[in-house]
Amino acid sequence: MNPIHSLLESFYEETTPKRGLPAAAYKDTEFWRAECASVFTRNWICVGFAHELQSTGDAVPVTVAEHPLLLVRNTAGEIRAFHNICRHRCLTLVDAPKNVGKLIRCPYHAWAYDLDGQLRAAPHFGGANAHQADGFDRKKNSLVPVRSHVWNDWIFVNLDGTAPDFDEYSAAIQSHLEGMNWDKLNCIGTLDFGEIACNWKFIMENFIEPYHVQFVHASTTDQPLEDHYTIIDGNCMGSAVDLEEEIGTSGSLGVSSRYLTLYPNFILGRYFPDQLGVYLNIPTGPGTMTQKRALYTTEGQTLTQDEVEGLKKLWWDVHKEDHEMTERLQLGRASSISDEGGVLSPAWEDSVRAFQEMVARDVTTAGQN
Numbered sequence: 431m432n433p434i435h436s437l438l439e440s441f442y443e444e445t446t447p448k449r450g451l452p453a454a455a456y457k458d459t460e461f462w463r464a465e466c467a468s469v470f471t472r473n474w475i476c477v478g479f480a481h482e483l484q485s486t487g488d489a490v491p492v493t494v495a496e497h498p499l500l501l502v503r504n505t506a507g508e509i510r511a512f513h514n515i516c517r518h519r520c521l522t523l524v525d526a527p528k529n530v531g532k533l534i535r536c537p538y539h540a541w542a543y544d545l546d547g548q549l550r551a552a553p554h555f556g557g558a559n560a561h562q563a564d565g566f567d568r569k570k571n572s573l574v575p576v577r578s579h580v581w582n583d584w585i586f587v588n589l590d591g592t593a594p595d596f597d598e599y600s601a602a603i604q605s606h607l608e609g610m611n612w613d614k615l616n617c618i619g620t621l622d623f624g625e626i627a628c629n630w631k632f633i634m635e636n637f638i639e640p641y642h643v644q645f646v647h648a649s650t651t652d653q654p655l656e657d658h659y660t661i662i663d664g665n666c667m668g669s670a671v672d673l674e675e676e677i678g679t680s681g682s683l684g685v686s687s688r689y690l691t692l693y694p695n696f697i698l699g700r701y702f703p704d705q706l707g708v709y710l711n712i713p714t715g716p717g718t719m720t721q722k723r724a725l726y727t728t729e730g731q732t733l734t735q736d737e738v739e740g741l742k743k744l745w746w747d748v749h750k751e752d753h754e755m756t757e758r759l760q761l762g763r764a765s766s767i768s769d770e771g772g773v774l775s776p777a778w779e780d781s782v783r784a785f786q787e788m789v790a791r792d793v794t795t796a797g798q799n
């Protein structure tokens with residue numbers, strides 16, 4: 431049997447309650463590679479914030495499924511995505527966010543590409559002062575584009591080009607965001623958490639189950655468990671809390687909220703009446719990922735600097751509380767006790783199971799489209 435299929439045997443056993451994914455799904459290189467070849471390749475992956483590429487020539491590198499990519503704002507003002515690989519000897523072109531000016535220049539032999547990826551110069555390639563060579567076609571050596579889509583402030587890529595159009599792909603999450611006036615979306619700050627020592631799925635699963643909130647976020651939230659419910663709507667999984675009235679004290683969260691994901695890695699929190707938070711989750715290996723959070727207002731309100739700082743502090747603390755748990759979930763996967771994945775609450779973690787079933791379906795069909 432295919433090793434990934436046999437690894438998932440315990441996951442597919444009919445048990446009550448259901449089990450979670452086996453430990454190997456969170457730590458094995460083989461499982462990670464299968465995710466790279468399926469989950470992160472055939473779906474729309476959120477890879478960046480458009481607000482980090484404000485000006486023409488701004489370039490941000492990001493690695494997805496072990497493929498170094500480059501996001502660039504071109505002269506037409508559009509964000510484009512390319513493989514961040516020089517077509518000469520395949521060096522990674524840009525290694526840190528920067529403004530490249532009009533040309534993306536390779537540091538090794540100075541090949542230069544314009545902001546639409548066209549190769550403009552390959553100096554001395556044919557000999558001293560001979561910038562051409564027999565059979566060498568510049569057009570065939572341009573940067574390799576990656577299918578991309580910008581939804582509001584969020585940049586998505588689809589590596590293999592086979593995902594449905596983004597509007598179709600994101601229809602479910604969009605239906606849970608009805609009434610949003612996207613024109614008023616305003617980023618008021620970004621938090622950079624750097625590397626988190628856990629598999630990316632723990633962060634997703636943690637976000638879409640409301641079970642932990644009252645215990646882990648006791649000091650940062652005021653949202654009673656009984657007011658929560660889970661959401662499972664195609665590739666949009668999450669949870670919600672509906673409150674009659676705002677009950678948050680200053681410095682804690684106590685408003686009606688929607689915690690929504692777009693499979694596989696996009697996370698959006700909507701906090702009524704007027705705020706939004708979006709996580710940029712980049713898986714970097716079986717046991718590591720990076721994360722940022724952008725904070726938005728949605729109704730055009732203006733906040734004082736103190737209010738912004740207060741929100742940043744609140745969200746920093748909430749994320750850190752979650753990271754402590756997800757890193758300990760990772761540590762737990764070193765033990766054979768976790769081989770079969772633990773059990774999932776039928777009331778609060780059915781959304782987690784739905785997410786895991788999507789991952790399981792993708793990895794068992796890696797290489798097929």
Ligand code: FES
Nearest residue numbers: 516518519536539
């Ligand atoms: S590797 Fe880029 S110019 Fe040589």
Ligand SMILES: [Fe+2]
Nearest residue numbers: 636643646752
């Ligand atoms: Fe949490």
